[in-house]
Amino acid sequence: MTVSESDRVKADQIKGEANKLFSEKRFPEAIEKYTAAIELNPTVAVYYTNRAFCHLKLESYGYAITDAEEALKIDPTLTKANYRRASANMALGKFKEALKDLRVVSKRAPGDKDAKAKLDECSKIVKRIEFEKAIEHDDRTPSIAETLDPSSITVESSYDGPRIDLEQDGELQITQDFVTQMIERFKNQKKIHKKYAFMIIFAVYKMMMEAPSLIDVSVPEKGILTVCGDVHGQFYDFINIFETNGYPSDTHAYLFNGDFVDRGSFSVEVILTLFAYKWLYPDRLYLARGNHETDNMNKVYGFEGEVKAKFSDMMFKLFSEAFNALPLAHVIGHKILVVHGGLFSKDDVTLDDIRKINRLGQRQPGTEGLMCELLWSDPQPEPGRGASKRGVGIQFGPDVTKNFLERNNLDMLIRSHEVKENGYVIEHDGKCVTVFSAPNYCDTVGNKGAYINITPDIKLDYVTFEHVPHPQVRPMQYASQFSGLLGM
Template identity: 40%
Template sequence: MSSISAADKAKALEYKDQGNEFIKRQDFTKAAELYTKAIELDDTISIFFSNRALAHLKQDTFQLSLNDCSKAIELDSKNIKAYHRRGLSYVGLLEFKKARNDLQMVLRSKPGDAAADRALQICDKFIREERFKKAIGSDDSHGTVNYCQSLNLDTYDANTDLAKYDGPKLELEQLTNDKSEPAGAIIKNISPEFVSAMVNDVFLKGKNIPRKYAAAIISHADRLFRQEPTILELSNVKSPAHTISICGDTHGQFYDVLNIFRKFGKVKEHHTYLFNGDFVDRGSWSCEVALLLYCLKILYPKNIYLNRGNHESNNMNKIYGFEDECKYKYSQRLFDMFSQSFESLPLGAVINDDYLVMHGGLPSDENCTLADLKKINRFSQPPKEGAFMELLWSDPFEGKGFGPSQRGLGSAFGSDITENFLRKNKLRKVFRSHEVRMGGVKFEHNGKLVTVFSAPNYCDSQNNLGAIIHIVPGRGKLNQNENDDADLLVETFEAVEHPPIKPMAYSQGGLGF
């Protein structure tokens, strides 16, 4: 702007103050809108951009946050909050060296700043791990050891947690390879009664199952995941009484997961569930959610499926709390086992040859087909580019073609991309998750793409509904929560009460996202 009137300056400050109030209420979308109005009136004030960066940071739109921080620093090179928030934005973008530079700048200005110091320690840890992987010539932070497939149950027998445990018992079988070496475990007597007792007598009383049991559950579930294709194929067309229910992100909100089963029915022979990624991180009961879903997988292997989300990955788990929660409740080794089991999870599903389900979005290579997705070798940490990563990270937008991701990872894809992919692959709709939708669900891209999010009142702050999509051929309900498909039921639900433990309560990251 060449000249800004006194009235515009005053109105811009008013918008900024209103935005600050919405930050306090944790309504970050509205806060960003108000900071944008302030910037439209006066784009010379550094704090307007650094405040909007905070609102973006809280919504995981790291690239937008980074852009605002850089503009704030351009306007005022002494805006330390902008350096701090840009450092955190780089962490969110997994650019740890760049994050370290900004965080060091913060600490030079504010020695002893606990949040910046802790974030710097996290960055240094990631950088050391990356150097180690390069030194040994491996992209796998686990090295050559697969803890799930080489589990030795005897190593857990000396743990006092097993001797003190008075909950439901499991009968475990040690597997061996052709050299008689330990090769994982299976559970021989899992039952609905065990799962119920584990939930009610252990988890809901704030207790943990023995580490030996947890390790066996992970090893057994991993074995089942590894047997599944990269893109699952599910169908209930020939079984009209059979329901397939799709849940979006649940993010460690254990009490809301229990409410899903209570409200919409348990996993059973004629009711299949597909959890579409991001069942860990953020919420402080991620271990309980993961162990429950894994037990159900062992009990009903053909009636519950788990797609991988972007939070079923090492970098996310180290930043957003799951690793620290595992270490607090169980052990580092248990986290390593979970991490490796996440590498075994499928990346998507096709249901009834009509619906493609994946966590994030469509690939940016327009020549990529469903057949190509089925060929992805998924048994690793997600790469930084390509279809594998985009299935976990990308988001739709209202435009056409492809655009830059507001997150900074993956890409934004328009309605024409969705329509073309569906037409080429003879599909009807795309179901995905990955983003909060205030109503729990949103039909987008002319109804051809549906976002479903199943963590109500996300992080105890968003006041959003949760949603679930039931695929019920011939039994759907049109116009229910935007539904335009006679084969779907789309239902929403509210959050339920839980113990007064805040999100990421066990996290040592201190990154403030």
Template identity: 50%
Template sequence: MSEDLMLKKAEELKKKGNDQLKKKDYDKAIDFYTQAIEIKPTAVFYSNRAQANIKKENFGLALNDANDAIKLNPQYLKGYYRRAVAYSGMIEYKNSLKDIKHVLSKAPNDKNAKKLEKNLEKMIRQIRFEQAIQVEEDRSILDQLDFANMLDEKNDSSNRLPELDIHITKEAKRQKVSVDMTFDYIEKMVELFKDGKTLPKKHAYAIVSATAELFRNEKALVELSLPGDENAKKNCRSATAKKITVCGDTHGQFYDVLNIFGKFGKVSPEHTYLFNGDFVDRGSWSCEVAFLLYSLKLLYPDNLFIDRGNHETDDMNQVYGFQSEVKAKYTDRLFRCFSESFNCLPYSTLIGHQYLVMHGGLFSSDDVTLDDIRNIDRFKHRQPPKEGLEMELLWTDPQPAEGRSPSKRGIGLQFGPDVTKKFCEKNDLKMIIRSHEVRIGGYEIEHEGKLATVFSAPHYCDSETNLGAVMNVTFGSDLKYHEEFDTFEAVPHPDIPPMAYCQDRLGF
């Protein structure tokens, strides 16, 4: 094929990719751009593929494409802009700002670059301010709450809710809060939320503080079992339940969370639920989801469990909406209380000594054991570190190829079926259960049946076509654990779009 014909064919493929990008079919767009690159690599083709990867939040792949675009044409400003957006998605704001300032030095009137520069500088100032506050505070924000002088608002919310008994005990510098939660309170709270109302602030602070205390007393690796399991250790929980239901990401989709309980059964002493992280951000009812799960934890402490996800962290909450949502509906101080409660969340759950559940996935080393997870000191850092077991439990993803490779996200890594097999054999496990990624069918079993991804936010962000799914674990008369997956569709919600509280998307 002549040079002209090759370029013409590549341009046709690029046009098809552009059409798919407009239709928001990013996988097809990436495929067409890749075909164009294989025929005739250009800075434009790499930049376009970077944009499609940004839309899929594959920021690591987008960064690679942007770098290739810049190498091919150092004068191509879109390459620098795409790289800046990829850096911002990876929470590398200083690198992002450096690229944006380069763009503006060549094109000072570029509106998108000026907007991104403004938002990045705002984000960097906010982070510096919050870091300064953290340095000044040597005490827990929860320990500083003064419930005695905190008045309930005399509003419609107060009148519609039952009394909430709040108990305070003080031990040295610690303040311990407990709440006598009732099923009646939760029912009325749900109806309040459906009417677009918020909790009285004193109730909100008490629920977060009391739930954080429960999480604080749990291990980094929570261990659950079901009746009849003779191998259950003394520290196993959920001993009265007949079933454990594992839910993946719910991302502030409050009405879909209500549907989960309506479709698969309520939390009770006979039915345990485990929510596997990412219950906030993106969806515009993250406060409501958090308060519902926290209240259920207070009512059924041995039958409602939550693993930490990568979105139960400050840097993600600043970008994807939860921090702004809490400020809009309540106060910035309440967000700081939520943040501290997230720091108390366990990192992983072991069910029946057979199913290891974590939000992200496996590790950069084959030497990791369950004891390593048990021994994580999650109170050592205010936020999860950017490397090590905690980061990998929150961020890593499976891949079909053997071995390990860099993450498409730009954070963490990807691990293959051989890694999963070795880990299961080393730790005597039947299966790894994780979430963290959309699956069109709601769930997917991979790695020769040893790994399952469960995602519980159907019609994700009102844009994906995916189902939601849960995994039910039971213990049979054959004295064995069994898993079963159920799917469900999205239900209608009020006319508030996802990301309604994401003020600054930082270009992506």
């Protein structure tokens, strides 16, 4: 197409303004500027790749892929566009697609050691996934949970931490004293013995295997239920919730709505604390699966590397089996649906459909279907449905929310999955609430965290909080080579 010289000059000027906004980490405003430059001159591929980088920063991976592909239509030799698309596909756990682009990048820049390292790592991941798939349904390969006997693990006499012992009836049972001591150890960056870590995971795995995909929750009589969103391995902010709002107890229930791990580098401490409280108070601590309680995300965003560094590969595999067994949704007081992501690509979904999801057979959520959409979808202000900015799940409007709630005799939807400046946002005529509980997300975003306290008469109180200091360990400390690829 023909673009006037004045429009070219103006577009390039706006791109400069966008670049400045990007350097200041004002990504939404930078996107607006890049978009304005594209509208004036849609023939410049770098405008699209720059906007794609902004989308990567905002975790809008679907939009980043679209921009990278537009750039490649304009200039098929623009290596940066292949790199951006590889970044987005890697973020989504689409390793085969990412591998194609990384091969192109490495071929065009054979001397780029960083690109070569990322290509090699991606190739290893793809080969490993193919091997794991090949043995997944092999009856000769039993699960870790079926073969593990934590009681047979020896505790060295030099271990000075808390212990889980047999009760008088011969059953293993965790105690409040153990959990309290464990938390103090974690605050001091010490571990518990692997025997007790395995015991905690195994106990929760057995509970979850018997749980339905949708769990009905009631608020404790004369107490409260606190709903928390993503905590993403930010252990010190996570513990701050308990210290300021109250620890789980018979009168204080908690529901953590997915994304306990990844990104933050204290994910092991977060998940072991949550699992320990689940074992201690099975009817007062509820856990829902998020999109980061999945193998592909854990490979990229740090949890797999962290578990292997602090414990072992076997422990990560047991965590993976426990995550596969996590419930997908909760209904509070028969009136509030709580899911990690959101609603569905079709209109006729009922609570019974959610209850019937065979999460144990499916294991990983895949890229379509009810389980995927529960974990990945996001609300949008426009009516109807839209393509997901993330590249997985859908975006759903206020009419979709209203129709779903009316069909299922519900009052509102609580979900998480998205960082919010003030920790929470109320949308869709008050019917859809997003709550996010990781303040100053990844040590860079500067957002507040939030949680929701719910009383027995189903009244909601929104509480926001700031981040607290933590040891000098950077986010994604244990992530793969791809942390650099993702712009972290």
